[in-house]
Amino acid sequence: MAIKLVTTAAELRAEGARLLKEKGGSSLGFVPTMGALHSGHATLARTAVAANDVTAASIFVNPLQFGDAVDLDRYPRTLEADMDLLDAEGVDLVFAPSVEEVYPDGQPLVRVTSGPLGEKWEGASRPGHFDGALTVVAKLLHYALPIGGLPAGSAADGGAAAYRAYFGQKDAQQLALVRRMVADLNFPVEIVAVPTVRAEDGLALSSRNRFLSAEEREAALVLSRALRLLEQRADAHEPLDLPSAVELVRSQPLVELDYFDVVDPRTLEPLAENCQDTPFRGEGLAIIAAKVGPVRLIDNIPLNS
Ligand code: PAF
Numbered sequence: 001m002a003i004k005l006v007t008t009a010a011e012l013r014a015e016g017a018r019l020l021k022e023k024g025g026s027s028l029g030f031v032p033t034m035g036a037l038h039s040g041h042a043t044l045a046r047t048a049v050a051a052n053d054v055t056a057a058s059i060f061v062n063p064l065q066f067g068d069a070v071d072l073d074r075y076p077r078t079l080e081a082d083m084d085l086l087d088a089e090g091v092d093l094v095f096a097p098s099v100e101e102v103y104p105d106g107q108p109l110v111r112v113t114s115g116p117l118g119e120k121w122e123g124a125s126r127p128g129h130f131d132g133a134l135t136v137v138a139k140l141l142h143y144a145l146p147i148g149g150l151p152a153g154s155a156a157d158g159g160a161a162a163y164r165a166y167f168g169q170k171d172a173q174q175l176a177l178v179r180r181m182v183a184d185l186n187f188p189v190e191i192v193a194v195p196t197v198r199a200e201d202g203l204a205l206s207s208r209n210r211f212l213s214a215e216e217r218e219a220a221l222v223l224s225r226a227l228r229l230l231e232q233r234a235d236a237h238e239p240l241d242l243p244s245a246v247e248l249v250r251s252q253p254l255v256e257l258d259y260f261d262v263v264d265p266r267t268l269e270p271l272a273e274n275c276q277d278t279p280f281r282g283e284g285l286a287i288i289a290a291k292v293g294p295v296r297l298i299d300n301i302p303l304n305s
Contacts, residue, residue, distance in 0.1 A: 002092075003083060003087040003092065025052075028055075028146040028163050029048030029056070030055070030144045031044050032057070033082075035061065036075065037086070038207060039197050040206070045086055047166060047194050058095040058097075060097055064131075064133075064136055095143065111134075112131060112138050121289070122173050138185075146163050165192070166194055169195050171298070172268075172285055202224035209295075209297075216292045222252040225248065230262065231303060234303040234305045239277045255291070260286075260287070260290075263285050265283060284302075285302055286301050286303055
């Protein structure tokens, strides 16, 4: 196995700098994860490896973003399989810190607040989730910041390596919030969005899919079907007729719809006037969340016309 595992921030810095020097590199790609990796994460890692001289990933189940201790305990921990997957994609370095390493003083007193953008949609049913996620993303991005130890003749000339962090489009609200945090607080990192990876039948890959029974998994397909319906209408410059797509989802008895709307991809504000009976124009994001059996699923699809 070529990949290296480190567990402290100091090791991550030292090893990242050493690898950049060894490879004469001038770019660092960083892929933050909570582990339980699947092909969606493999695509994130592959995209980062293809664009950067050195790629690091983190695996950390962040207690701050779980509202419920049971959910936190239930979250799968599969470090060995995760390392194999990341190694196969060519990732150089994995940072898998303990909770004490990340939060040495217990719960942090000062946190990133996600504001109104973090209170709607997913934030409405998971209060505090995005504050917790943004706080750890801020910390992780700082840990991996490629400063110091850079080789002369490459990035060191300009003072720093290019620094890119990779996030899945599947978690559209998290992506929008990370982009805002990085812009609003001047983080020196480029955020790269990687398109959602789907199973052949259309289901968006998620670590939670493993908790679906066969019957629930079949029922869950209505989410991607309804999104595709909107995509087809947008592509055909037809009215989106969101209510009929909502009806399709509601017709599936095992699916309890939470929200389904078309929003601005940056602000996540509804594009209400674009959803009814006039042809769809411009750029939007169709977002959906539903409970299928015990599992809450989210999905989205970009719309362009
Ligand atoms: O998307 C995730 O896996 C997590 O929210 C992240 C970005 C790794 C922060 O814990």
